[in-house]
Structure formats: C-alpha cells, structure tokens
Amino acid sequence: MKAAIIGGTGYGAIELIRLINQHPYLEVGSVVSNSQAGNNFSESYPHLTQIIEQPLETFDVEAIAKNNDVVFLATPSGVSSNLVPQLMETGMKCIDLSGDFRLRSLEQYEAWYKRTPTDYEYIKQAVYGLSEIYPETIKTASLIANPGCYPTAATLGLIPILKTAIADMESIIIDAKSGVSGAGRGLSLISHYAEINENLKAYKLGAHQHIPEIEQVLSDESGNPTTVTFTTHLVPMTRGIMCTIYLKLTETISTKEIVNLYNEFYKDKPFVRVRPEGTIPATKEVLGSNYCDIGLHVDERTNRVTIISVIDNLVKGAAGQAIQNANIMFGWDERSGLNLLPMYP
Ligand SMILES: NC(=O)C1=CN([C@@H]2O[C@H](COP(=O)(O)OP(=O)(O)OC[C@H]3O[C@@H](n4cnc5c(N)ncnc54)[C@H](OP(=O)(O)O)[C@@H]3O)[C@@H](O)[C@H]2O)C=CC1
Numbered sequence: 001m002k003a004a005i006i007g008g009t010g011y012g013a014i015e016l017i018r019l020i021n022q023h024p025y026l027e028v029g030s031v032v033s034n035s036q037a038g039n040n041f042s043e044s045y046p047h048l049t050q051i052i053e054q055p056l057e058t059f060d061v062e063a064i065a066k067n068n069d070v071v072f073l074a075t076p077s078g079v080s081s082n083l084v085p086q087l088m089e090t091g092m093k094c095i096d097l098s099g100d101f102r103l104r105s106l107e108q109y110e111a112w113y114k115r116t117p118t119d120y121e122y123i124k125q126a127v128y129g130l131s132e133i134y135p136e137t138i139k140t141a142s143l144i145a146n147p148g149c150y151p152t153a154a155t156l157g158l159i160p161i162l163k164t165a166i167a168d169m170e171s172i173i174i175d176a177k178s179g180v181s182g183a184g185r186g187l188s189l190i191s192h193y194a195e196i197n198e199n200l201k202a203y204k205l206g207a208h209q210h211i212p213e214i215e216q217v218l219s220d221e222s223g224n225p226t227t228v229t230f231t232t233h234l235v236p237m238t239r240g241i242m243c244t245i246y247l248k249l250t251e252t253i254s255t256k257e258i259v260n261l262y263n264e265f266y267k268d269k270p271f272v273r274v275r276p277e278g279t280i281p282a283t284k285e286v287l288g289s290n291y292c293d294i295g296l297h298v299d300e301r302t303n304r305v306t307i308i309s310v311i312d313n314l315v316k317g318a319a320g321q322a323i324q325n326a327n328i329m330f331g332w333d334e335r336s337g338l339n340l341l342p343m344y345p
C-alpha cells in the first residue's frame with residue numbers, strides 16, 4: 001500500500017519515511033513539499049542518499065489520490081485544515097499529525113490556537129488517535145487526528161489512575177520537558193543553538209495549545225470535567241519528552257499496588273512499558289522507538305503519587321503513533337514497522 005506524505009521536508013515527514021521504509025505493508029509514495037517541490041528528496045536529507053531518491057512533488061489532489069492509498073499530513077496546524085477536506089473528498093483515508101482536528105470544540109480551537117477552526121463536519125469525522133485507548137474507533141476511521149506529543153505522554157501516564165476512585169482529580173500537575181525537535185525543523189529563536197545550549201527554559205505558561213487537548217481526553221476518560229496545571233520546558237537535547245506528573249491520592253495505596261494497577265491496565269499494549277517498582281524511566285531509554293515508558297512512586301508522607309512518562313516525541317509522539325494508527329485502521333498487527341529497539345546510548 002502506498003503512503004503519501006505531505007509536509008515532506010519537515011521532521012515529522014522524515015520520521016514517517018524512516019518508519020514506512022521498513023514497514024511490511026506500506027511503501028513511500030508521493031512526498032509532497034510546499035517549499036522544495038521539484039528538488040530531489042535527498043537534497044533536503046542527504047542521509048537518505050541512494051535510499052529515497054525521488055522528486056518532491058507539488059500538492060495535486062488528483063495525482064495524490066491516483067498514486068497513493070493513504071495520506072499522512074505532517075503539516076503545521078492551520079495548513080492541515082485546508083488540505084484534509086480536499087483529500088477526503090477523493091475518498092482517501094487521512095492521518096493528520098497537526099492539532100487541527102483534535103479538539104471537538106471549535107471555540108476552544110480558536111481560543112488556544114488563535115486561528116479559525118476547520119469545518120465542523122470534519123471535526124465530527126475525526127477520530128482521536130491515542131492508539132492504546134481508542135483502538136475500536138480508530139479501526140473504522142477515515143480521518144485520524146494524531147495526538148500531540150505532550151498529550152500522548154501525559155494522558156498515557158494519567159488514564160489508569162483516573163479510572164480508579166483514588167485520584168484527587170483537582171490536584172493534577174504535569175511538569176513537561178521536550179527536546180528541540182519538538183519545535184520542528186524551521187528556525188526559531190527559542191531553539192537556536194546559542195539560546196538553548198546549556199540552558200533550560202519554561203515556555204507558554206498557562207497558554208500551551210496542548211492544555212485543552214489533555215483536558216478533553218482526561219475528562220472523557222474520568223467521566224468528569226478535568227483541569228490540569230501543565231507547564232512545558234525546552235531542554236538542550238534533540239529528541240525526547242518527559243512528563244513528571246503529580247497528583248494527590250484520596251486513599252492510602254503503596255507503590256507496588258499502583259504498579260500492579262498500571263501493569264493490569266496496559267497488559268495487552270505492546271508499546272506501553274510499566275517499570276517495576278524502584279526503576280524510573282529516562283528519555284534515552286525510549287529513543288528512536290515507539291515505546292511510552294511509565295514509572296511510578298507513592299510518597300507516603302504526602303500521600304501524592306509521582307508518575308514519570310517518557311516518549312520519543314517524533315516516534316510515539318508523532319510518526320510512530322501515526323503508523324500504529326494506520327496499522328489498526330488497516331487491520332494489520334499494530335507493531336508492523338515499529339519493531340524498533342531504542343537506540344542506546
Ligand atoms: N516535531 C514533533 O515532535 C511533533 C510534531 N507534531 C506536529 O506534526 C506536524 C509537523 O511537525 P514537524 O514536522 O515537526 O514540523 P516541521 O516544521 O519540521 O515541518 C512541517 C513542514 O510542513 C510544511 N509546511 C510548512 N508551512 C507550510 C505551509 N504554509 N503550507 C504547506 N506546507 C507547509 C513544510 O514542509 P514542505 O515545505 O516540504 O512542504 C515544513 O517543513 C505539525 O503539525 C506539528 O505540530 C506533532 C507531534 C510531535
């Protein structure tokens with residue numbers, strides 16, 4: 001099956017190509033670029049010389065529909081919302097990595113993304129692609145809103161405990177850190193070498209576009225309107241996200257019991273690894289892989305639990321989860337093309 005990739009020279013696209021290139025049922029089809037159409041792909045990414053040698057194409061809906069079976073959009077928010085309706089009209093299935101189809105409320109989208117939302121018709125059709133939690137709806141979807149990188153790590157870390165009666169729902173704090181590839185390939189002051197090297201920055205306090213996305217998922221999964229305090233930080237590394245999550249417990253429970261609870265919740269989910277009591281995951285332990293690793297610790301003095309959830313932002317946080325969703329949509333083993341050992345060191 002051929003996969004078209006839009007936003008061809010960005011980091012999400014290049015990661016999709018890496019994964020599709022070794023997928024048993026998918027192959028790289030059209031690679032579409034707004035800025036580099038006509039150039040050879042390996043001019044943008046010389047590390048793929050003699051591996052992906054094909055011209056970057058302009059966005060031509062008919063050609064994409066004729067030559068491909070599925071489309072991955074690795075385009076920014078505000079761009080995907082223009083392209084997806086055109087692609088869907090041809091009957092193609094779309095998996096969108098941007099935030100354009102994730103929020104059910106148009107008002108929330110406008111308020112947090114500061115942009116005009118897409119047509120509600122498409123929001124209604126979009127299925128939120130958190131693979132471990134919504135496999136049944138993903139199976140029948142025509143449009144997947146692939147989750148944001150921070151929301152993937154945060155919600156996978158929180159959902160099992162929110163399903164119990166032991167979580168104080170008003171006490172959730174998510175302290176999140178990302179490597180700079182999370183900001184994409186485009187140049188910006190925040191990720192400029194001299195600005196981020198040997199530096200640690202908090203950003204978008206109380207204003208991050210992932211706040212309503214996290215709250216939407218947690219509200220759905222807990223059955224109660226849920227708010228969170230969510231703070232993002234940029235750290236001087238290339239890949240990786242760590243969410244350190246704190247919440248108060250309403251009952252006494254040991255670390256061992258909570259680890260058991262998470263193990264039970266994720267027992268059939270190959271990409272979530274719950275760490276044994278006493279071991280705490282680090283970003284490097286999931287680097288280049290589709291794993292989300294979760295570590296847990298109950299502080300019996302304060303009756304708070306600390307949850308550490310780590311992913312590679314470009315894999316489980318973007319392209320890897322998009323492939324996992326394609327696997328579920330097309331009825332393949334969800335691990336197809338994703339049997340990647342983390343790269344260490
Ligand atoms: N980086 C990450 O860790 C994650 C990213 N995402 C989301 O995935 C999407 C892609 O992100 P990422 O690859 O990192 O970003 P990049 O900035 O690296 O790439 C986005 C690409 O989209 C294309 N593009 C940019 N502006 C326009 C435009 N106006 N019209 C058409 N195409 C345009 C460009 O490629 P070209 O000129 O070749 O078309 C650009 O390289 C974004 O929506 C992002 O929010 C989601 C989760 C994690």
Ligand SMILES: CC(=O)N[C@@H](CCC(=O)OP(=O)(O)O)C(=O)O
Nearest residue numbers: 077097098099148149178182183
């Ligand atoms: C490090 C960094 O800058 N990360 C980005 C994540 C962007 C992203 O992937 O978000 P959407 O897909 O929701 O647009 C940020 O914090 O905005």
